[in-house]
Amino acid sequence: MEDGRGFARRHVTPEHCSRLPSMHLSGSAHINPAGELVIGGLPAPELAERFGTPLFVYDEALIREQCRRFHRALQKTGLDHQVSYASKAFLCRALARLMAEEGLGLDVVSGGELYTALAAGFDPAHIHLHGNNKLDSELRRALAAGVGCYVVDSLDEVARLNTLAGELGTRARCLLRVTPGVEAHTHDFIQTGAADSKFGLNLASGQASEALRAMLQAEWLDVLGVHFHIGSQIFGTEGTRAALARVLAWLAGEREHSGFAARVLNIGGGFGIRYTGADQPQPLEDLLAEVAAALRAGAAEHRLPLPQLWLEPGRSIVGEAGWTLYTVGTVKQIPGVRNYVSVDGGMSDHLRTALYGADYEVALANRMHGAPQGTYTVVGKLCESGDVVARDKPLPEPRHGDLLAVSCTGAYHYAMSSRYNAMLRPAVVFVKDGEAREVVRRETYDDLLRGQLD
Template sequence: MHLNGTARVTPQGVLDIGGVSAPELAGRFGTPLYVYDEGLIREQCRRFHRTLAASGLDYQVSYASKAFTCLALVRLMAAEHMGLDVVSGGELYTALSAGFDPARIHLHGNNKTVAELRQALDAGVGCYVVDSLDEVARLNALAGEYGTWARCLLRVTPGVSAHTHDFIQTGAADSKFGLNLANGQAETALRAMLDAPHLDVLGVHFHIGSQIFGTDGTRAALDRILNWLAGLREQTGFTARVLNIGGGFGIRYTAADQSYPIEDALTEIAGALRAGTQTHGLPLPQLWLEPGRSVVGEAGWTLYEVGTVKEIPGVRNYVSVDGGMSDHIRTALYGANYEVALANRMNDAPQAEYTVAGKLCESGDVIARDKPLPHPQRGDLLAVSCTGAYHFSMSSRYNQMPRPAVVFVGGGEAREVVRRESWADLVRGQE
């Protein structure tokens, strides 16, 4: 298993994260358990800042909170000088409850409700990413009612396909997100926004997908959008002050993934933006990014207790754990691949391949398929790496499974930032 951040194996063959052993964490906080390497999260934020500052561009980096959010994580983002991208009233409420500066929040969403827009206007959210034609009129009317201007970006779909899973590809022409460049909808929306008296149009936004390696797709999208903006400038006089390229930077889940270094990607993107604006005679806009997975993904671990071990001769070996698709949905949803290990027996040699199954009542409740492991024993501690993004945030109560606790570790200390749900939590609010 590849070890990220502060993770290491002790001489006794025990997984240690942030100076705290996995068995100690499981003993104190129970399993299943989400564990975050706080130092690695901070370092990922700083890598973005260092590289973009060195590029000489005016920039803003906002964390995509859909990847993982809780009060402690929001406060950490504020401490690391990150903005925040939210896509729902709940994410906005979490950010505000943590004391995050609303002026540094961007509100996304392909179907923002009137209630969510009012919530954002009440809070003084800094930017709205407009996603549809009817949102232009709705946001303008509400901003007028509040006697204010809504600073906004237009989300466009550049018609660029990212080499990723169809479910997380968002920049192609057939997408529920944004407005299409090629069919004229984006221009219609932008003109409407420019004519709206209560909208301050900063520029445009695009996001071609997630878990992307390399910059070919992003640079192709930049070229199309800059060409489009150059034409619009001639026709309308509009000059984009901001270009938001979203996020989507891939991370290493297994040895098969060749994680593209953030530094190289940002340097290539910055170079493409400089060259493109010069080619089209455009002023250099402020570059905005919204990374999520690349900030928290590799910093997260999930710990489980091993239960039933079932060997089916000539077919498959199963090892079942005390969680499953209620806390780890991505394998069932996307066919995502993960590395696993026995956290209390890291130095033991693999003896067979095992499929790690959850305890939920679904045949598809699988965490990892056919992974080499020492023969697991009931009570062993199984660790899954790189579960920091889209695990806690996509967790559910299927089969009335209480959601796990979340702990942050670092410097030999562990703190519980989200408590484990109790049985009573499962029925709270019911009659």
């Protein structure tokens, strides 16, 4: 899907390019005297030589620091709290273990994510299972493993989870996911709190109340509280505070009706990050302080006991820590129209530009000091006109064999990768203090055939 700018034609002179801002470097990233991008103490060309391209590179120290920022910020609020990593952003066994080391829980949304977490040795008591259509097989696996919390998403799920938990003789700790009718100022596809959403149960229609009462009457369900999530890549707290106000007012009515008092209020995630200079996310510390103040005020207004505050950050933990490295192939110049630079990956490992019209910063990782000589649209090698990585970006004149870096690709890139056009999924490496460890190996052509029958 194209953004509003689409493929608007524009020509930028070298003089204009020289005044454009350079790529923002976060975490450990910097430029060495040779003009090479360095991540985690290792030059990008060295990483590409060792592991090949396309390559996902994660700044491990930055991931850990983001985890710790959430802990520190929430501790300052004085609220009882819990932070769980939203694994849909990116999950592998090494990352699950890192989250455990940093004291985070884990949110999973499928049987595959649950399987990965358990294979990593993650404590199932600290796993939450989400999803608008949990399969009975997924619920059975989770119940047998001892998963700590289920985010119930429908009336149908109330009955099924209660039956399955009863069959195993175990009580399932639950949150009810509600849709508060608040729309986040973000892309339509990543808004989840509006009334028209496949997620959760609507407050205004009475469905949420019906589900809560069914859960309270279910023999094998232990209802901890409620959950909402209004969307992703959100920069401020206006939407979250509006949703809080509606949910707390609803909880006050439910307490009067049934005596139910929520022990937990999970506000989801969706905290935005900086992809380009156009993005101005609110500092995490300020954001959480505002949310905590709104929760305290709302609970006091409605004379509700102050619940634990649960969060589910994903993108805000791993997004800026991730980089994609590509090798430049064909460079094509269309005079007066556009310059194209093709790389050895594309929408099979970088889908968000095609899907959301997302914007990214790019640079030549082996020539970071080079002055821009024009604007270039970076495209992939897949057989689709929409296979675009980044549009009209200032770069030194790219050459065949150059190394191109895309920043802020830690979330929803490898997780959304595919085998379209029989592409191979890239390797993933974690880098820290001058050392690199491969945590996901590059796929091989044999992997493409695995599972196929003659």
